[in-house]
Amino acid sequence: MEKQAITIYDVAREAKVSMATVSRVVNGNTNVRGETKKKVEEVIERLGYRPNAVARGLASRKTTTIGVIIPDVTDVYFSELARGIDDVAQMYKYQIILANSDESNAKTELVFESLLGKQVDGILFMGDMLDDNLRAKFAASNVPVVLAGSVDVTGNAASVNIDYISAVAEVTTRLIKAGHQKIAFVSGPIDHSINKDFKLKGYQQALEVAAVPFDESLVITADYDYQSGYQLGKMVQSVHATAAVVVDDEMAAGLLNALTDDGVHVPDDFEIITTNNSHLTVITRPQLSSITQPIYDLGAVAMRMLTKLMNDEKLSMNTMILPHGYVKRETTK
Template sequence: MATIRDVARLAGVSVATVSRVINKTDSVNPETAGQVMKAIEQLQYEPNAVARGLAGKKMGIIALILPDILNPFFPALARGVEDVAHKKGLTVILGNSDDLGLKESSYIKVLKKKYVDGFIFASNTIHEEDVEALRKEQIPIVLLDRGLNTASCAVIRSNNREGSKLAVKHLIEQGCQKIAHIYGPQEFITARERMLGYEEIAGRLREYSPSLMEQGNFDIESGRKAVEQLLVRHPDLDGIFAGNDLMAVGALKALHERGIRVPEQVKVCGFDGIGLTEITEPELTTIAQPVYEMGGLAAQILLDEIESGIRENKLIELDVTLIPRKSTHKEES
């Protein structure tokens, strides 16, 4: 591999001039630049990213820390991030935090030493101090689905509240009168927001009761269990709005096991819009988040901040969309 000094020698100039040509940071005589270009060409020279990184404290890498790539919500996010990053010549380091603050801290520690350009946290358990520390060191961060309290960096999320309202309204339109909700762990702001949206609309129904809500923890099994509980208390419920698709799948399973037909007897709606929803039987109505776009946007914002060096603590809330499918279909009467 040729180095910048090889190029300088061949072109008969100093390394500084070569650097200037490469980075266009300073004016260089066009003729000289030509020589340099020719030398670069001849030697097939490519600047060494690590040396650059050492000098500039930026490795051209962004870190994406998410809870678990196995959770079907995250691959699309990762892909969104990676596509944008790759287009700009940056690479993406992936970390699974399992929603453990400790693991997040550990990633931060390791990755800071590697001079990553910035972090995207799609994780709910980052310690506030970690964020603060990164800020103080001027390392750009973008947060996904984090509260307002951390107003010290860009935050992206989708409009969970409105999404829930869409879901419940849709269930009502399809004829549901007694709509249950399986909510996610309340330490997640997304889960809280979705519950609020549900309460806002479902609370108006004559049949509404707080006991129509049951906790799950965002996985399939908990969705199934929640429905079992709900059916004990309300055997006559006719709609279920699950806080995410995974729990909705669990709900579908529970109903199927009990011989309760979907959508005829009970209609089910999920949240997230992951691919799974297209392969259940019946296919699952869901509130789709623009996950891929969220990832891309997060990367875009991060890259902007990296390039410009200016932090904009914007809070971006993306719109979600209802995707009506068979699981909430209303038979024409």
């Protein structure tokens, strides 16, 4: 037989007090006599009563839940971001509702509306796709939205990220100084703002400063996964590239293995730099050189920003830029 959940009514009846008194005890209200408080707490413990977060928030209009929209729960970059979010959420006593958007704007809109229907207090958005329609929905929402590791080209949305333009420009410059003139830019879909307006721009800036002509055939796009990266191996070779900047670690791992299987020696014949420095970069052989970024911190800081907005606190800055760096491993000379 299914066990019935213990309710606030059961506690009130057992303790012989009103439900309002139980509510005051649960919410830490000091306007309860010590003897009564002790009696209610003993009943709560004995019955195993666990207050429902949504029910507790009805009076205050808060549910102590936040929605987290993640593009791919299997992606190591976003899962590390989510870990930073979860740790800070627990610190501030918030529960997380995780929603997968499958890198689809249409599905993102659906899960966004679904989270609003669950009366979350705020939403954290992770992903590379942020179009005008979705941006308008965020702006019109009655709960705050913060972007974690994502960018808003308008600069209007609260966000935490790194300086993607500078980061990609710096590693592209490294490859140019190493003697490469034909550097592939291996990217996810180029219509994603983070690729088109930030990472590609950094790549182009480095070429321009070094007076290296921009060759559109060296901009190679696919999905953000290992198999897509692997399938790009022959395409990268066909455009006679001698190095690549790759925007995703899984793609970089796939490209590395494809080149190795084709007898291309990395880094002697071809150099690769990836951008996320997830744990995948040290699993591959050779290990991947990478831009470094504080992935966990991106999530943690974004969650802290959201707690401030949910409490009507003013942010010191709308866009928080965290530091990035570079780690040389075995895919560069």
